Amino acid sequence: MTQYKKAILYFTKAYTIDPENIHNLNRRAITYYIIKEYDKVLSDLDKIIQLDPLNSSAYYLKSLTYYIKNDNNNAKVSFKKYTELLNSCNFQLFYLEYLLNKNSSKDLNNVLTKINQYYIYGNESQRIIKCKIYIELKEYSKAKLALDDILFCEFKYISYFIQEHPDFWSYLYKVNEIDTNDFTKFGIVDKFSKYMYKEHGVYFVSNLTNLNSELCQFQESDINRIIKKVIF
Numbered sequence: 001m002t003q004y005k006k007a008i009l010y011f012t013k014a015y016t017i018d019p020e021n022i023h024n025l026n027r028r029a030i031t032y033y034i035i036k037e038y039d040k041v042l043s044d045l046d047k048i049i050q051l052d053p054l055n056s057s058a059y060y061l062k063s064l065t066y067y068i069k070n071d072n073n074n075a076k077v078s079f080k081k082y083t084e085l086l087n088s089c090n091f092q093l094f095y096l097e098y099l100l101n102k103n104s105s106k107d108l109n110n111v112l113t114k115i116n117q118y119y120i121y122g123n124e125s126q127r128i129i130k131c132k133i134y135i136e137l138k139e140y141s142k143a144k145l146a147l148d149d150i151l152f153c154e155f156k157y158i159s160y161f162i163q164e165h166p167d168f169w170s171y172l173y174k175v176n177e178i179d180t181n182d183f184t185k186f187g188i189v190d191k192f193s194k195y196m197y198k199e200h201g202v203y204f205v206s207n208l209t210n211l212n213s214e215l216c217q218f219q220e221s222d223i224n225r226i227i228k229k230v231i232f
Contacts, residue, residue, distance in 0.1 A: 056085035091125040187211040
């Protein structure tokens with residue numbers, strides 16, 4: 001915290017020397033954001049916008065700051081201005097729009113339409129946002145399809161979705177008939193590990209701790225046969 005306060009003093013001194021330095025104001029606004037002095041963030045962003053009305057990043061941070069303050073009305077106003085200034089597809093934009101409209105199924109469907117219009121093959125951010133929106137809309141079958149498309153390197157998000165949305169997890173567990181499978185001989189005992197192994201061929205090394213000494217006598221060929229991927 002001390003280093004941030006020192007930074008504020010430095011940026012404030014620089015501001016008194018050159019009050020029209022947008023780069024300095026932006027750095028001070030970001031520092032205020034880090035230390036959660038949100039009213040001062042907004043004050044500096046207003047100064048930036050006054051100096052540069054076309055500064056889209058200022059509107060983006062302003063929208064995010066209002067969102068953190070639970071002021072969704074002003075967040076949406078700033079976000080609308082940000083989208084008007086933005087010239088290209090940006091998935092940060094879609095994510096913020098998703099956050100601002102989580103309670104409106106109509107608006108969430110509009111976000112989905114925009115995402116589909118800017119479809120980029122292999123874009124994981126797109127799939128993650130689509131999955132989150134489908135979950136909010138309780139369209140779990142579509143959410144599952146989006147989740148299944150997430151690449152191996154993004155499996156960390158599956159755990160997040162499950163923790164954040166227990167109803168969606170219950171749906172996955174039921175539709176994939178996880179209860180009908182017994183993987184205890186491989187040390188797989190908890191529901192999440194069963195799901196990951198059955199649906200994605202992922203075996204967590206932590207499962208080995210559930211094996212007794214007798215069952216640890218796996219041959220290398222056995223391990224290669226039962227698992228596609230191993231995650232530590």
